Amino acid sequence: MSRIGSYFIFLGTLFHNREKARVYFSLILNECVSIGVGSIFIVALVNTFIGAVTCVQTAYNLTNPFVPKNIIALIVRDSTILELAPTLTCIVLAGKVGSNIAGELGTMRITEQIDALEVMGINSGSYLVLPKVIASVLMFPLLVIMAAFLSILGGYIAGTLAGVISPEEYVSGLRLDYKPFGIVFALIKTVSFAFLVSTISAYQGFMVKGGALEVGSASTSAVTNSCIAIVVADFVLTQVLLT
């Protein structure tokens, strides 16, 4: 409980006594490259396969001949956009980006680099953490959009190759009963998850005391805590926004 309190205090320190705006510009750009570009491959891979599996599995379970085939595509589309793309992508990113943030900041803490910033009068929290948070909030949604597209494409490829659905049926299923709010909902979720993953991981790294061993366990708790936060926030947001 006191950890949650100190997490919120930590969040507060990020936003007061900041440096000049131009200092942040190149920092944010660098973080965007490392968080965004660096994660494209793994996110693309995971989501293409998830889409493929969802399609084939749904087809396998829908044996009733009275249910039209294009329902398969509709299920792939909705589960991808509403849940799989945002949540799974962010869980993958919690593993990749979160452990990276915690490891980097933890190492800076134990090697006194953060102290060195502090004695120069620089707010180390906002200087080191804010660019990562902003870059995450910018890049996670882009990755999720790509993820959703690839997941639906993966479903198409797998479905047609396996012969469970024809290309025309798949496309008509994608258009069936489409609600644009799904995309908005997915992006709201993603932005929240991005904020949670980056701040929780930064907090874990920032609070490291000790040595290399503690940096390792901070990375681990960054990932586990981020994942817990994601699923809890997922549930809350779904309750609030979809009912």
Place this chain on the structure above:
Amino acid sequence: MIEIKDIAKTFGDREVLSGISGTFQPGETSLIIGGSGTGKSVLLKCMIGLIKPERGEVLYDGRNFLTVNLEEQKSIRREMGVLFQGSALFDSKTVLENVRFPLDMLTEQSEDEKDKQAREVLKRVELEKAADLMPSEISGGMKKRVGIARAIVLNPKYLFCDEPNSGLDPLTSITIDKLIKEITNEYQITTVVITHDMNSMMEIGEQIMFLYEGHKLWEGNSDTLVKSDVKELNEFIFASKLIRDMKQK
């Protein structure tokens, strides 16, 4: 001039510092000595504002560092340079970028000026050739020198060094001591150095403070150091003195 008055700090129920006072003069290298775990680093961190002591005052030329407002605190920070025990170089930046960093963050100079100034300081520590290397590519002694370069690039009025020559060979550590002493005299810096090194104590100790279990037990200079009759101090310097005696034989 830096004055500390009655600095006390407890961690949990353990009193690490119990009321330390002292004065550090400009143009002088003041040493803080004492055994491992006696609170030297904690005292230094209290002075530079990384740890908040429970009681006491830290005065930088009369300005109370612990109670002034944020702006004033920032401007005092701009006047101090710190060399950390592990050098604390930013490992994502090159040597030159490390030295330039305080200029980038805290001044409004042009790129050329900053570059020129950083290179000059690097030259001062004889590392102009290493400018484009990463911290992971240079030796421990070189890191310390880069750390010193970064600490002095803004022409500080106050310089703090936590064990500048721990883990270095005797020759390199003498070079670093000399460098610290030179710049202290040259720019009339108020310099505070933590050290275990007997050589440094004799060479650069213009004023020496001995800490023992959080208390200041003795104060003097390199001449009076070996003549003191404080039992704990004699025990502390005995080990290194033994080596000196052996050398004399």
